[in-house]
Amino acid sequence: MTIANAMREGARRLAAELWIVLLLYAVTTAFALAAAGMAIGIAAASLAHSTLAAKMAGSFDIEWVSELIAAHGGLLAAPWPAAIVAGCALFAVLYLFLLGGVVEVLGAGRRDFFAGCGKNFWRLARLSVWSGIACVLALAVAGAVGGIGRKIWGNGSEAAPLIYWGWFRLAVALGGLAVVNAAFDYAALRMAIDDSRRSLRALLGAFRLLLRRPVRTLGLYAALTLILLVPVLAGFVISRAAAQTSIAAVAVLFVVRQAAVLAKTWAWLLFFPAQAAMWKALQPAQEMAPAAAEDAIAGAEVPLPPAEDAPPAWDTEAPLP
Numbered sequence: 001m002t003i004a005n006a007m008r009e010g011a012r013r014l015a016a017e018l019w020i021v022l023l024l025y026a027v028t029t030a031f032a033l034a035a036a037g038m039a040i041g042i043a044a045a046s047l048a049h050s051t052l053a054a055k056m057a058g059s060f061d062i063e064w065v066s067e068l069i070a071a072h073g074g075l076l077a078a079p080w081p082a083a084i085v086a087g088c089a090l091f092a093v094l095y096l097f098l099l100g101g102v103v104e105v106l107g108a109g110r111r112d113f114f115a116g117c118g119k120n121f122w123r124l125a126r127l128s129v130w131s132g133i134a135c136v137l138a139l140a141v142a143g144a145v146g147g148i149g150r151k152i153w154g155n156g157s158e159a160a161p162l163i164y165w166g167w168f169r170l171a172v173a174l175g176g177l178a179v180v181n182a183a184f185d186y187a188a189l190r191m192a193i194d195d196s197r198r199s200l201r202a203l204l205g206a207f208r209l210l211l212r213r214p215v216r217t218l219g220l221y222a223a224l225t226l227i228l229l230v231p232v233l234a235g236f237v238i239s240r241a242a243a244q245t246s247i248a249a250v251a252v253l254f255v256v257r258q259a260a261v262l263a264k265t266w267a268w269l270l271f272f273p274a275q276a277a278m279w280k281a282l283q284p285a286q287e288m289a290p291a292a293a294e295d296a297i298a299g300a301e302v303p304l305p306p307a308e309d310a311p312p313a314w315d316t317e318a319p320l321p
Contacts (some may be wrong), residue, residue: 001277001278001281001282002216003216003219003220003278004217005277006220006274006275006277006278006281007216007220007223007224007270007274008302009273009274009277010270010271010272010273010274010275010277011270011273011274013106013109013273013277014106014266014270014273017105017106020101020102020105020106020113020269021262021265021269023098024098024102024265024269025261025262025265026279027250028171028261028265029099029258029261030093031091033141033196035087035103038083038087039223050208064305066176082188088173092128096121096124096125097117097118097121098117099120099124099188100116100117100118100119100120100121100123100124100192101113101114101115101116101117101120101273102116102269102272103116103120103188103189103191103192103276104116104117104119104120104192104270104271105271106273106276107188107189107192107193107273107276108189108192108193108195108276109133116192117120120188120192121159121189123191123196123197123199123201124191126199127184127187127188127191127199127202127203128184130199130200130203130210131180131181131187132204133181134180134183134203135176135177135180138173138176138177138179138180139173139176139177141172141176142169142170142172142173143169144226145168145169146165146166146169149161149162149165149166149168149169150162152165153165156206162316178218178221178225179210180220181221182206182210182217182218182221182275183204183206183207183210184203185221185271185275186206186209186210186217186275186279187199187202187203187205187206188202189275189279190202190206190279193276193279209279209282213282216278216282217275217282220274220275220278221271221275224267224270224271224274224275226238227267227270228264228267228268228271230263231260231263231264231267232260232264234260235257235260235261235264238256238257238260239253239257242256248278
């Protein structure tokens with residue numbers, strides 16, 4: 001299967017399950033509204049009617065964060081870092097819960113979304129732990145690459161080679177994280193399709209698949225990432241360029257931003273059916289899931305040994321002496 005065919009197959013599957021796009025859009029919007037409300041409450045309690053509030057309405061001032069920390073006697077004593085950590089933890093739990101239903105429906109092709117959410121939650125949680133360890137290793141490799149550059153050009157008078165090497169180190173870090181993310185997607189899809197609980201085995205198998213077929217797997221991941229970047233960049237550019245000088249302009253900008261969020265949700269969900277189609281196409285034809293293989297072996301009929309040649313029943317003539 002080519003990359004274009006996998007993307008077409010993924011778009012076809014996603015078009016048949018558009019309600020998942022709307023569901024995730026509603027959930028993410030509600031979560032963003034809750035986070036924004038918490039941030040507005042903190043800002044209102046701190047700024048009140050000061051002139052700094054009017055200044056920050058035009059552009060964010062990072063010095064306000066320092067003043068907010070100092071007002072509570074330190075970062076650990078402030079209440080909002082704990083709220084941020086709790087919000088991130090809640091978002092991670094919600095993300096893994098919904099992801100279980102996404103891979104169940106868009107990956108494995110089953111119909112019960114919320115049953116897949118519950119069934120795959122702990123499997124994806126364990127997979128996230130192993131993927132986090134892989135991300136740490138990828139960042140360690142990027143750090144080692146940066147150390148090599150500093151060892152070669154650190155004492156030199158020219159700064160340009162070290163700057164270029166820093167860009168190379170950044171590319172290594174981003175590339176490593178992208179590979180880990182792609183492996184996480186394929187491992188999550190494999191566990192959902194095979195109904196398996198072995199997260200580490202699925203992740204190692206995903207890495208082997210990426211190494212065995214890098215052009216198709218990573219090429220598909222790169223193409224899907226480019227599609228995701230289109231609404232992200234479009235929404236950012238429009239938000240920065242639009243002038244919010246009237247109620248009508250604010251309303252139009254709100255609609256455009258929500259359309260960009262909906263497009264980003266669709267582009268993110270496209271990863272899973274497209275990569276599931278590619279994963280199924282790259283599996284050997286003779287390979288079966290372990291449970292299916294055991295059932296086939298258990299249900300196979302044992303062939304009887306061939307019977308010895310015996311004379312026909314009507315041949316009763318005794319042998320001659």
